[in-house]
Amino acid sequence: MIRFEHVGLRYGIGPEVLSDINFALEPGSFHFLTGPSGAGKTSLLSLMYLGRHPTRGLITMFGQNTGGLTRKQLVPLRQRIGVVFQDFRLLGHMSAFDNVALPLRIQGKSEKEIGNNVHELLEWVGLGDHMHVLPSTMSGGQQQRVAIARAVITRPRLLLADEPTGNLDDEIGYRLMNLFEQLNRMGTTILIATHDHALIEKFGHTKLILDGGGLTVEQSTHWLAKKIEGVF
Amino acid sequence: MRNPFKKDRMIGKARQKRQYDLPLNKSSGTGFLILLICLMTFLAMLALAASFALSAMTERWSSGLENKVTVEIPAEKPDGTIYAPENIKSQTARAYEVLSTHPSVVSAHVMTDEEIRDLVRPWLGEDLPLGKVPLPGLISVELNDSTLKTVKILETKLQDINEKARIDTHEEWLSHLLRFTGALQFAAALLTVIIGITTVTAVAGGVRSRMAVHNAEVELLHLMGASDNYISRQFQRHSLIMAFQGALGGIGIGGIALMTIGWISGEMGVSLLPDFTLGAVQIAMLAALPVLVALIATLTARQTVLKVLAQMP
Ligand SMILES: Nc1ncnc2c1ncn2[C@@H]1O[C@H](COP(=O)(O)OP(=O)(O)OP(=O)(O)O)[C@@H](O)[C@H]1O
Ligand SMILES: [Mg+2]
Numbered sequence: 001m002i003r004f005e006h007v008g009l010r011y012g013i014g015p016e017v018l019s020d021i022n023f024a025l026e027p028g029s030f031h032f033l034t035g036p037s038g039a040g041k042t043s044l045l046s047l048m049y050l051g052r053h054p055t056r057g058l059i060t061m062f063g064q065n066t067g068g069l070t071r072k073q074l075v076p077l078r079q080r081i082g083v084v085f086q087d088f089r090l091l092g093h094m095s096a097f098d099n100v101a102l103p104l105r106i107q108g109k110s111e112k113e114i115g116n117n118v119h120e121l122l123e124w125v126g127l128g129d130h131m132h133v134l135p136s137t138m139s140g141g142q143q144q145r146v147a148i149a150r151a152v153i154t155r156p157r158l159l160l161a162d163e164p165t166g167n168l169d170d171e172i173g174y175r176l177m178n179l180f181e182q183l184n185r186m187g188t189t190i191l192i193a194t195h196d197h198a199l200i201e202k203f204g205h206t207k208l209i210l211d212g213g214g215l216t217v218e219q220s221t222h223w224l225a226k227k228i229e230g231v232f
Numbered sequence: 233m234r235n236p237f238k239k240d241r242m243i244g245k246a247r248q249k250r251q252y253d254l255p256l257n258k259s260s261g262t263g264f265l266i267l268l269i270c271l272m273t274f275l276a277m278l279a280l281a282a283s284f285a286l287s288a289m290t291e292r293w294s295s296g297l298e299n300k301v302t303v304e305i306p307a308e309k310p311d312g313t314i315y316a317p318e319n320i321k322s323q324t325a326r327a328y329e330v331l332s333t334h335p336s337v338v339s340a341h342v343m344t345d346e347e348i349r350d351l352v353r354p355w356l357g358e359d360l361p362l363g364k365v366p367l368p369g370l371i372s373v374e375l376n377d378s379t380l381k382t383v384k385i386l387e388t389k390l391q392d393i394n395e396k397a398r399i400d401t402h403e404e405w406l407s408h409l410l411r412f413t414g415a416l417q418f419a420a421a422l423l424t425v426i427i428g429i430t431t432v433t434a435v436a437g438g439v440r441s442r443m444a445v446h447n448a449e450v451e452l453l454h455l456m457g458a459s460d461n462y463i464s465r466q467f468q469r470h471s472l473i474m475a476f477q478g479a480l481g482g483i484g485i486g487g488i489a490l491m492t493i494g495w496i497s498g499e500m501g502v503s504l505l506p507d508f509t510l511g512a513v514q515i516a517m518l519a520a521l522p523v524l525v526a527l528i529a530t531l532t533a534r535q536t537v538l539k540v541l542a543q544m545p
Pocket of ligand 1: 040041043
């Protein structure tokens with residue numbers, strides 16, 4: 001479904017941040033993306049959410065070569081992707097409710113449907129009594145939960161999350177990871193960029209490791225353990 | 233008792249009313265643009281009204297003068313001496329005789345001394361010493377055919393009565409006047425075009441700077457899969473409201489100005505000034521000005537936004 005072939009990216013005339021990246025994500029898979037700070041995790045995600053074009057290589061999203069698509073043809077592809085940005089990117093003049101409702105409004109959903117879904121989801125992430133509050137008066141963790149709610153409200157085919165649990169305590173962090181797992185079981189392909197090794201260990205999905213511009217894939221021991229358990 | 237903490241609890245609460253996706257109504261510079269559009273609409277309205285008044289005036293003059301000529305029996309002989317007033321009277325009467333029997337003449341009217349004095353008064357002043365100035369004989373004539381040939385034939389006939397008799401067809405005077413009003417109308421049209429260009433430039437500039445200010449938000453909408461149309465609608469709506477406000481203000485002030493001008497020219501009774509009473513169609517056209525301005529602003533905003541968005545991947 002998603003395939004990177006010999007993808008390279010450089011900013012302006014700087015060095016290549018990503019060079020010769022090759023990987024594929026199967027539909028319904030769950031991956032972690034790790035690597036040291038500055039390795040290019042956010043850059044790789046920006047290529048996937050179609051925020052920029054690669055300087056070289058081929059990117060296939062939902063079976064379509066993105067290099068051959070017009071700007072107009074990219075719009076429906078973007079609507080199938082939910083993104084949790086590392087810096088949240090909430091709209092400051094809007095309440096939490098309106099921020100979460102935004103992707104649905106963009107997709108032209110009815111206000112009734114929007115009202116029900118947004119209420120339910122905000123309750124679920126523990127922001128039931130913060131619906132009509134502006135992001136600027138929320139804590140970092142609360143803002144992060146609004147950002148996550150906004151990314152999943154449309155039930156995207158692909159969810160990209162950049163450090164989604166960075167500001168959260170363990171309990172709410174695991175709660176949100178469970179939300180991602182639940183979405184994953186319903187068919188959403190998930191890629192989470194994180195430094196949090198404890199989290200990776202606990203959930204044990206396949207790791208994509210970025211370092212020095214290259215990418216390696218590491219099957220989790222967890223996954224192997226499950227496999228071995230099945231064999232014996 | 234009122235709850236003293238009630239106000240505190242409102243801090244940070246968003247208004248329940250749905251907000252625009254982009255906080256355009258809160259951006260600075262909006263007031264300035266509204267004022268500018270107000271001024272531009274006001275100027276456009278004046279230019280249009282002036283052009284309407286000019287065309288009404290030329291219409292009236294040229295239709296009133298068509299096929300009308302004035303026969304002049306001068307008081308002066310070719311040798312420079314002056315005819316006695318009785319001679320002028322009898323020559324004018326004979327000329328009238330000739331004219332009223334001619335087949336090309338529809339009607340002829342010998343002007344009385346009183347009428348002639350009324351005609352020259354605006355130029356010579358009120359206290360004209362009567363009798364001192366020899367008045368020519370004037371006959372206003374309506375022809376059914378004012379071609380040069382007919383006029384020449386009539387003129388030759390009249391010159392048998394008075395050698396210097398001549399027929400004034402108003403043509404030269406009228407063509408001067410038409411050229412003058414034509415130039416004025418062209419200036420008014422040019423002014424309207426300049427006003428239009430200024431408005432378009434100002435709106436486009438405003439939209440551009442607003443897009444730069446809200447670049448992060450615009451990019452976010454784009455990444456969420458908002459189509460160019462969706463994003464552009466945000467700016468169009470803002471421009472539409474802004475332009476409408478400005479244009480309504482402009483047309484209000486312009487209406488007051490036009491009524492004042494109309495009242496002043498009526499009060500002074502200046503017949504040489506163009507008539508400022510406008511027809512229903514013309515008033516409707518002026519009233520439609522805000523709609524036109526709002527439309528121009530909306531289309532300009534759209535074009536500008538689409539051009540900027542085309543730079544995004
Ligand atoms: N918009 C940009 N323009 C120029 N250089 C950039 C830009 N964004 C990132 N970079 C550079 O690309 C490299 C990778 O950055 P990136 O943000 O992708 O790393 P990261 O793995 O997400 O780091 P972190 O874990 O700290 O979030 C860095 O050297 C950074 O300076
Ligand atoms: Mg990053």
